[in-house]
Structure formats: structure tokens, C-alpha cells
Amino acid sequence: MIVEHLTLKNFRNIPFGEFFFSDKINIFGGxxxxxxxxxxEALACALEKSFRTxxxxxxxxxxxxxxxxxSVDFRVDAYPEKINILSCRIDGSYIKRKINGINYKEAVKLYPQLKVIVFIPEDLYIVKGSPDMRRELIDETADMMNKKHHVVSSNYLRILRQKNTFLVNSEKRGISETDQIQLSVWNEELAKAGVNVTCGRKKYFSTLSNYTSEFYSQLNNNKEKLTLKYHSSVFSEEEYENAQPEEMYEIYSRKLEEKTERELAVCHTLVGVHRDDIEFFIDGRPARDYASQGQIRSAAVALRLAQAKMFRERWGEAPIIILDDVLSELDETRRSFILSHIVESxxxxxxxxxxxxxxxxxARRxxxxxxVFTQIDR
Ligand SMILES: Nc1ncnc2c1ncn2[C@@H]1O[C@H](COP(=O)(O)OP(=O)(O)O)[C@@H](O)[C@H]1O
Ligand SMILES: [Mg+2]
Known part of the structure; x- marks a missing residue:
């Protein structure tokens, strides 16, 4: 997709702005x-969501x-002559969006090509930072490939929250027999939803992992090999690889059951996809412990490039890419690598x-x- 034109007003410290973008590279200095x-953020928020809040x-x-x-005017390659207009207005805590006058939720189904890949300095902590970032990475990748994944993972989190609230409350009043039954109902729901999330992630994890490894190798002249491994908090390696959904459900339920006593004591759910993680290895050694700053940066670059490539292959169009303040964090080799690999976007x-x-x-600058933004290339 290509964003041709953006107008915005009253967005954080920006009172007003109007931009006619280049369909290649747009640079904002200052x-x-x-x-x-x-x-x-205004652009990402109009098209999809904020990456900051x-x-x-x-x-x-x-x-x-x-x-x-x-207001964003955009084109998709599939209908190059058509200019689409996306409007976005924020009233208090509500975001209202429309595409060509149609409610965003409905309209966006017609525009699966609409995608923003954002690369921000925080990404440089993906390998060593908290596991939430890595779970978000895989969920975000699965969402982008299959819109249903978002529904599945939100459903999981909703059930998890309800169960955790229940655990907290039951501590206060002591657990009765009906509570026990209630808890097993939550666990049943959680196991179903958890298996769905696991399968949704698994479907795209190996492609993400392979593409990331490829980009990483290219970036390092094939001298090192990066591999990614999914760590399930529920399934053994063998089960994760080979078990069918029904068997997975049984294993998942059993694991939750085994933890019940402990969960009642600590008042939260101890096992499940919200505790899974991704581990990075460089030449077989855990990157979290051994990788240098440079290696970690390469891995972050490779991950975002891998996502862009997956998106392009899935939807037949390049996503738009935002590189917010990351180029200065990268050395010349990585910088030119990233710029030469995003030419389609x-x-x-x-x-x-x-x-x-x-x-x-x-580039337009x-x-x-x-x-206040002033165009300086003309
Ligand atoms: N809701 C807001 N209203 C007004 N100003 C804001 C708001 N949120 C952030 N800012 C201001 O915007 C500025 C940061 O802008 P930012 O886009 O992060 O800067 P940079 O040019 O470094 O990327 C800061 O001065 C901050 O105080
Ligand atoms: Mg900034």
C-alpha cells in the first residue's frame, strides 16, 4: 500500500500538519x-493503532x-487507480475510523493490504527484554497473517483475566465446593482458548523464524547462524511439535489441574500461553546470555524484515514501514542493509x-x- 497524503490536527504536540508523501522514502529530521x-504515531494510529499507548x-x-x-489518502496495488480515504477522529477515549465512509471494522476486511510495520528503538531489546515483547511479536505476526488470531488471543486474555479475578476473590472468602466447580469451568475454557492460541502461533512461527535466520545470516556474511525456538510453558518439545489439537487440549487441562492448589495460594494462573517465550540462539548459544550488542541489533533488524517479507508474500503487497529513530542506533552496515531490503515498501x-x-x-524530507513540519527538499 501507499499513503499519498496525510492531514492531521490536534495530535499531541502537533496542532496541524499536511503532507504529500513520496511513495518511496520520507525522512523527518529535527x-x-x-x-x-x-x-x-498519528499515521500508525489512523491506519491501525498507536505503537506507544x-x-x-x-x-x-x-x-x-x-x-x-x-485523514489519510491511500492506494493499494490491487486497485492502483483508486484513492481511498481513511478518516480518524478521537473523542475522549474513543477512536472512530472510517474508510471511504464505511465503518472501519467492516471496511478493513476489504483492505487486508493495509499494514504498518513499525521499528522502534525498544525493538533492540526484543532478544534480552521481557518475554511480553516476544509474545507480542509472535501474536502480532500471526494477526497480520490471519485476522482471526487476534480474536483468539483476545478471547484467551479475557478468560485469563476472569479466572485470575476469581482466584483473588476466592482467597478472600475461602474456596467452597461450588468454587471448585467454577474453577474447573474456567480451566476448561482456558485450555480450549490456550490450544487455539498455541496453534495460531505455531502456524507462523517457523516461517518467521526461518526468514529471520536468513536475514541475519545475510547481515553477517553467513558467518553466524541465528535460530529461534518457541518455549511452551504447557507442552514438552515433543508435544508442541507433534500433538494434535485434541491431545493438546487434554495435556493443557491436565497441566492446569496439577497447578490448581498452587494457583489458589498465589492467586494467579501459573501455566499457559501467557507464559510462553521465544528464545534466540546464535551458533547454538543462548543469545540472552552471550550475544553482543551488535548481534542483538542484527536480530532485531532481521525480525522486522522477516515480518515485512511474510506480509508481502501473504497479501501480495508491501506493508508501509516506519523506522522511528532506529537508524542512528544502527551502524552503517546494518543501516544500508535495512534500506536496501525495504525497497518495495x-x-x-x-x-x-x-x-x-x-x-x-x-527522498522527500x-x-x-x-x-510544526516544514518540507525542506524543494
Ligand atoms: N498529549 C500531548 N500533548 C502535548 N504535547 C505532547 C503530548 N504528548 C507528548 N507531547 C510532547 O511531544 C514532544 C515529544 O514529541 P516526540 O514526537 O516524541 O519527539 P521526537 O521529535 O523526539 O520524536 C514532547 O515535547 C512531549 O512533551
Ligand atoms: Mg522520537
Missing amino acids: NNAQGKTNLM LRASELVPDGSRLSPEM QVFITGCNKNDFAKIAE WEAENG
Whole structure:
């Protein structure tokens, strides 16, 4: 997809902005805290979701009751002559979006090509940071390949929250026989949902893992091999690889049952897909313990490139890519690698350091100052 035009107003520190983008590379320079990331967030938020917050109310300019509004004109390769208009308005904590006047939820089904891959400095901690980031990575990848995965994983989290609330409450009042029954009902639901999440993740994990390894090897002149491994908190390696859904359900239920006593004592669910993790190995050694800063950065670059490639293969179109403040965190080799591998995508790059962009020849450029963007390439 290509974003041709964006207008926005009242988005965080940006009072107003209008942009006619290049369908290749768009660069936003300027000092820190001027609004570059805010602009990227506005674009991502209009198209899909913010990459900084789950609370829409944060996007409202401080101290005001204004409504942030964005309007995006975009094209998809499948119908190149058609310009689509996406409007987005934030009222308090509600985000209302429409595509060509149709409610977003319905309209987006017609536009599976609509996708933003965001690469932010926090990604550089993916290998060593908290497991949530890695679970999010695989869920986000599965969502992008199959929209149903999002429904499945949200359902799991809803049941998990309800069960955990139940565990907390039962501690206060002591557990009765009916509580025991109630708990086994939660566990049954949780096992079903957990198996669905496991299968949804598993379906795309090996492709993500293979593509990431390929990009990593290219980035390191085939000198090192990166491998990814999914760690299930429920299934053994053998079970994860080979068990069929019915068998998985039985194993999952049994594991939950075994933990019941302990869960009642600690008041939360101790086993399940919310505790799974992905481990990275470089030449067979756990990257978390052994990898250098550079190796970890390569892995992060490779992961985002792998996602973009998977998306392209699945939907036949390149996603748009936002590189927010990451180029300055990468050395020259990784920087040019990433730039030469995203040529099919429309790219939005931000950074403070002009030298990072010096080698990018064909690009449209803006400078941000205090929430105001000025185009500087003309
Ligand atoms: N809701 C908001 N209202 C007004 N200003 C905000 C809001 N949220 C963040 N800001 C301001 O935006 C600026 C940061 O913008 P950002 O886009 O992150 O900067 P950068 O150019 O470094 O990427 C900061 O000055 C911050 O205080
Ligand atoms: Mg920034």
C-alpha cells in the first residue's frame, strides 16, 4: 500500500500538519522532542493503532479537550487507480475510523493490504527484554497473517483475566465446593482458548523464524547462524511439535489441574500461553546470555524484515514501514542493509542525526520544530 497524503490536527504536540508523501522514502529530521515520533504515531494510529499507548486519551493535546483528527489518502496495488480515504477522529477515549465512509471494522476486511510495520528503538531489546515483547511479536505476526488470531488471543486474555479475578476473590472468602466447580469451568475454557492460541502461533512461527535466520545470516556474511525456538510453558518439545489439537487440549487441562492448589495460594494462573517465550540462539548459544550488542541489533533488524517479507508474500503487497529513530542506533552496515531490503515498501524514517540520512539519495524530507513540519527538499 501507499499513503499519498496525510492531514492531521490536534495530535499531541502537533496542532496541524499536511503532507504529500513520496511513495518511496520520507525522512523527518529535527531535534529531540519536536514531534517526529508523534507524527509517526498519528499515521500508525489512523491506519491501525498507536505503537506507544493503548489509551487514546493520551493523544489529546495536553490540557485541552480538543479532538485529534487524521485523514489519510491511500492506494493499494490491487486497485492502483483508486484513492481511498481513511478518516480518524478521537473523542475522549474513543477512536472512530472510517474508510471511504464505511465503518472501519467492516471496511478493513476489504483492505487486508493495509499494514504498518513499525521499528522502534525498544525493538533492540526484543532478544534480552521481557518475554511480553516476544509474545507480542509472535501474536502480532500471526494477526497480520490471519485476522482471526487476534480474536483468539483476545478471547484467551479475557478468560485469563476472569479466572485470575476469581482466584483473588476466592482467597478472600475461602474456596467452597461450588468454587471448585467454577474453577474447573474456567480451566476448561482456558485450555480450549490456550490450544487455539498455541496453534495460531505455531502456524507462523517457523516461517518467521526461518526468514529471520536468513536475514541475519545475510547481515553477517553467513558467518553466524541465528535460530529461534518457541518455549511452551504447557507442552514438552515433543508435544508442541507433534500433538494434535485434541491431545493438546487434554495435556493443557491436565497441566492446569496439577497447578490448581498452587494457583489458589498465589492467586494467579501459573501455566499457559501467557507464559510462553521465544528464545534466540546464535551458533547454538543462548543469545540472552552471550550475544553482543551488535548481534542483538542484527536480530532485531532481521525480525522486522522477516515480518515485512511474510506480509508481502501473504497479501501480495508491501506493508508501509516506519523506522522511528532506529537508524542512528544502527551502524552503517546494518543501516544500508535495512534500506536496501525495504525497497518495495513505502518508508517513513525519523532521526535527529542528519548524517544518518546523508546517503539516502531519493527522498522527500521534512524538518520538525515544536510540532510544526516544514518540507525542506524543494
Ligand atoms: N498529549 C500531548 N500533548 C502535548 N504535547 C505532547 C503530548 N504528548 C507528548 N507531547 C510532547 O511531544 C514532544 C515529544 O514529541 P516526540 O514526537 O516524541 O519527539 P521526537 O521529535 O523526539 O520524536 C514532547 O515535547 C512531549 O512533551
Ligand atoms: Mg522520537
